[in-house]
Amino acid sequence: MKIKFILTYALIFVFTLNLIASDIIPGKPQNKPIALVGGTIHTITQGTIENGVVLFDKGKIIAVGKNVNIPKDAEIINISGKHVYPGLINAFTTVGLIEIGAVRATRDVTEVGLINPNVRAEVAFNPDSEHPPVTRANGITTVLVVPTGELIAGQSALMMLDGWTWEEMTLKAPVGLHIYWPRMIPPSTVRFSRQSPEELKKETERRLQLIRETFQKARAYKKAKESEAQKGIPYHETDLKYEAMIPVLEGKVPVFVHANSSKEILSAIEWAESEKVKIVIVGGSDAWKVADVLKNKNIPVILTNIHRLPSTRDSEYDEPFTVAYKLYKAGVKFCIGGEGGYYNERNLPYQAATCAAFGLPKDEALKAIAIYPAEILGVADKVGSIEPGKDATLIVTTGDPLEIPTQVVYEFIQGRKVDLTNRQTKLYEKYLEKYRRLGLLK
Numbered sequence: 001m002k003i004k005f006i007l008t009y010a011l012i013f014v015f016t017l018n019l020i021a022s023d024i025i026p027g028k029p030q031n032k033p034i035a036l037v038g039g040t041i042h043t044i045t046q047g048t049i050e051n052g053v054v055l056f057d058k059g060k061i062i063a064v065g066k067n068v069n070i071p072k073d074a075e076i077i078n079i080s081g082k083h084v085y086p087g088l089i090n091a092f093t094t095v096g097l098i099e100i101g102a103v104r105a106t107r108d109v110t111e112v113g114l115i116n117p118n119v120r121a122e123v124a125f126n127p128d129s130e131h132p133p134v135t136r137a138n139g140i141t142t143v144l145v146v147p148t149g150e151l152i153a154g155q156s157a158l159m160m161l162d163g164w165t166w167e168e169m170t171l172k173a174p175v176g177l178h179i180y181w182p183r184m185i186p187p188s189t190v191r192f193s194r195q196s197p198e199e200l201k202k203e204t205e206r207r208l209q210l211i212r213e214t215f216q217k218a219r220a221y222k223k224a225k226e227s228e229a230q231k232g233i234p235y236h237e238t239d240l241k242y243e244a245m246i247p248v249l250e251g252k253v254p255v256f257v258h259a260n261s262s263k264e265i266l267s268a269i270e271w272a273e274s275e276k277v278k279i280v281i282v283g284g285s286d287a288w289k290v291a292d293v294l295k296n297k298n299i300p301v302i303l304t305n306i307h308r309l310p311s312t313r314d315s316e317y318d319e320p321f322t323v324a325y326k327l328y329k330a331g332v333k334f335c336i337g338g339e340g341g342y343y344n345e346r347n348l349p350y351q352a353a354t355c356a357a358f359g360l361p362k363d364e365a366l367k368a369i370a371i372y373p374a375e376i377l378g379v380a381d382k383v384g385s386i387e388p389g390k391d392a393t394l395i396v397t398t399g400d401p402l403e404i405p406t407q408v409v410y411e412f413i414q415g416r417k418v419d420l421t422n423r424q425t426k427l428y429e430k431y432l433e434k435y436r437r438l439g440l441l442k
Contacts (some may be wrong), residue, residue, distance in 0.1 A: 018172045022130045026162050027416030033057040034415070035070045035120070039079035044086055044371050044385040054084055056392035059415035064386055070133060079396050082409060085366075086385050087141025087393040088185070088401065091373040092304045092337030093345045095135055095143050096125040096159060101342075108309040110148045112333060114207070115214055118244040119154025121145040125166040129344050133422035136161040138346040139395045139408045141418075142171060142383055146178055146256075146282075146340065146372075151207055153178045153243065154215060156256065158377055160393070162413045175377050176256040176280060177248050182207040184263045208267075215275050218245040254278040256302075260285040269297065280376060282337070285311050288323050291330035300376045304340055306351040318358055324368065335372035336365075353402035365402060385412030391415075 034056055041052040053068040063069075070076065099106035108124040124143055135143070141161055147154035155174035163169035182204045186305035187284040195203065221242035227236045247253040260283040264314060272279040281287060287294060294301060303324055310319040326333040327334045336352050338345045344426065347370055374384025382391045395401070396410035411418040435441045 022128050022133055024033075024419050024421060025134045026164050026168075027413065027418045029134070030057065030059055030392070030415030030417075033062070033071045033074035034392075034412075035068070035074045035076050036079050036084055036394075036410075037070075037076055039396065041084045041386060042086075042156045042366075043387065044367060045387065046385070049301055050083075051080075054386060054394065056394075056415055057414070059385065059392055061388050061390050061392050063388055076110060076271045077396075077410065079410070081400060083397045084121050084386065085139070085395050085397060085401060086370050086383060087395055087411070087413065088139045088281050088348060089335075089373040089377070089384065090135070090140050090143040090338045090369070091335050091377060092146055092340050093135075093143045094146060094148065094340060095131045095161075095345050096129050097121065097128070097147070097344075098342045099126065099129055099131070111154065114151040114210060115241065116147070116149060116154050117152050117177055117214075117218075117242075117248075118240040119147050120157065120164050121147050121155060122157035122170045123161065125157065125159055125165055127163060127167065127169055130423050131345070132161040133419075134343075134424055135345045136411060136413075136418060137408060137420050137422050137425070138349065139397065139401050139411070140346065140348055141393050141395065141413050142412065143345065143379060144175060144337070147342075149178075149180060151180055151182075151210065153180060155253070158379060160413050162416060162418050170350070171382065172377070172379055174247070174253055176254045178256045178258065178385065179211065179268075181257050181259040181264045181268050183261075184267060185261060185348075193233045208271075211271070215245070215249075215277075219249060220241045222246050222249055222362045248277060251276075251278060254280050256280045256282050258282045262286040262289040265290055266293065269293065269299065283319070283321065284327075284334075287334075288326035288330070288333070291327055291332050294332045295330055298333070300335070301327060302335055302337045302373070302376065303327070304337040306336065306354055307339070307347075315403065321354050321358035324355035324365070328364055329359055333372070333376065334368065335376055336368040337373070349401045350404065362402070412431055 036049055036054040041049040041054055052066050054062045055068050064418045070278050090357050096108050099111040139232055143159055144156050145159050146156045156176050156178055157173035158171045158175050160169050160171050224236045227234055255277050257279050259265045259268050259281055265281055281301045284303050287301045308320050352365040356362045371384035374380040383393050392412050392415040394412045395408050397406050397408050399406040411420055
C-alpha cells in the first residue's frame with residue numbers, strides 16, 4: 001500500500017508540473033503610434049514595397065507606403081533588411097483546447113454524444129496554454145479553433161494568439177457549425193472492423209438520417225419560436241441545441257463539412273442544396289476530383305494535413321502535395337489549414353511551402369495562409385493583408401516565412417507587441433548555457 005501511495009503521489013506531481021500555466025505576459029494595448037521603417041513590405045493584396053513604412057495606431061493600420069508622414073510621438077522601429085508580412089492564419093486547429101493529450105483533464109475538444117451544435121470553441125479555449133506562444137513564434141497570429149466529434153460537433157471560433165482571457169482573444173465567433181460527414185468509403189476496403197459491410201453501410205445511412213432529422217427539428221423549432229409573438233400561440237421552451245442552429249438556417253453562419261473522399265464531398269453538397277445552407281469543405285483530400293463541381297457552386301475548401309501519406313495505396317506519392325495546385329488551376333477558392341492538432345501547428349508555413357514545391361505558385365502559397373483563409377472565414381476586412389483600416393496584426397521576419405531558416409523578430413496583434421519567448425525558446429537557452437559551461441560550445 002505504501003509503495004502504491006508513493007507511485008500515485010509521484011504521478012500526480014509529474015502531471016501537475018506539466019500543467020503549470022504559461023508565464024508569458026500578454027502584450028499591452030498600443031498607447032502610441034508605431035512606425036516600422038525601412039523594411040520590405042509584403043502587402044499580399046497590393047504588391048511589395050521596398051524600403052517602405054507601415055504606420056499603425058490604436059491597433060489599426062493607418063498608412064502603408066514609401067512616403068508616410070510619421071507623427072512626432074510615434075515609436076520608430078528600424079527594420080532595414082527585414083520583411084513585413086500580415087500575421088499568418090491557421091484555418092484548422094485545436095490549439096488551446098488540448099494541453100497534454102495523455103491527460104484527460106486537459107482535453108476539452110469533444111463533447112459526449114453525436115449532436116452538439118451548441119458547443120462553443122471559444123469558451124473552452126485556454127488562454128494560459130503553452131501551445132499558443134509556441135505557435136505564434138513562427139508567425140501564426142490567428143487560428144480557427146475547431147471542436148471535434150463524430151457528427152455535429154459544435155461551432156468554431158477565430159482566436160488571436162495573445163491576450164488575458166478568451167473574450168479578449170476572440171476575433172470572431174461563431175465562424176461555422178462543424179459537421180463530420182459519415183465516412184462513405186467502400187465497406188470492402190475497411191480493415192479490422194468488427195462490423196460487417198452491411199452493418200457499416202447501415203451505420204452510415206443512420207448518421208446521414210440523423211443529420212437530416214436534426215436540421216428538420218431545428219427548422220420546426222425556429223418556426224415555433226418565431227410564432228410566439230402571434231396571439232394564441234403558446235410559449236415554447238428554449239432548446240440551446242436548436243437555438244444555436246438558427247443563424248445557420250438563416251444563412252448567417254456557414255456549415256463546415258469535414259469530408260475527404262469525392263463521394264463524401266458530393267453527398268455533402270447535395271445535402272447542403274436540399275437544406276439551402278452555405279458550406280465549406282474541410283479536409284478535401286479528393287477535392288481535386290470534383291473541382292469542377294466545387295468551382296461551379298462556389299464552394300470553398302480548407303485543405304488540411306498536407307504532410308500525410310497518399311489517400312490510397314495506388315495513389316501517386318505526391319498526391320497530398322499537389323491538391324492545392326490542382327484546385328488553384330481549376331479556379332476553386334481554397335486555403336491551407338493545419339493538421340488539426342495542437343503541438344505542431346507552428347509548421348503551417350512549411351505545409352504551404354510543400355504545396356509551392358509541387359506546383360502551386362509561391363505567391364499563391366503565401367496567400368493560402370493569409371488573405372484566402374481570411375476571406376473564407378469572413379474576416380478579410382480585419383486581417384490577411386497589410387492595408388490601411390485593417391488590424392495591425394503583423395509579423396517582421398528575417399526572410400520568407402515559407403523557408404525554415406527564417407525567424408520572426410517582431411510580432412504585433414492588433415497593435416500589441418507580442419512576447420515571442422515560449423517554453424521551447426527557454427529550454428533552448430537553458431541547454432545552450434549548460435553545454436557552454438561544460439565547454440562543449442563556445
